[in-house]
Amino acid sequence: MRALSLPAFPEPEATADDQMAPIEQARIERRQADVSHSAALRRARAERAARRAGRWRWRLP
Numbered sequence: 499m500r501a502l503s504l505p506a507f508p509e510p511e512a513t514a515d516d517q518m519a520p521i522e523q524a525r526i527e528r529r530q531a532d533v534s535h536s537a538a539l540r541r542a543r544a545e546r547a548a549r550r551a552g553r554w555r556w557r558l559p
Contacts, residue, residue: 518526
C-alpha cells in the first residue's frame with residue numbers, strides 16, 4: 499500500500515542550508531511590504547494633519 503502512495507505524495511526536495519524555503523521568502527516579502535505600506539500611511543496622515551493645521555510647506559526631494 500505504501501508503494502502505491504509514493505507517486506501521489508513525493509518527498510519534498512531538499513534545499514541547501516543557505517536557501518530559504520519559498521514560504522519563508524514569501525513571508526519576508528510580505529512583512530517588508532507591510533512595513534513600507536505602514537510608513538506611507540504614517541507620512542500621508544502626518545501631511546494631512548499638517549495641511550489642516552496650516553503648517554504645510556512644499557518640500558523639494
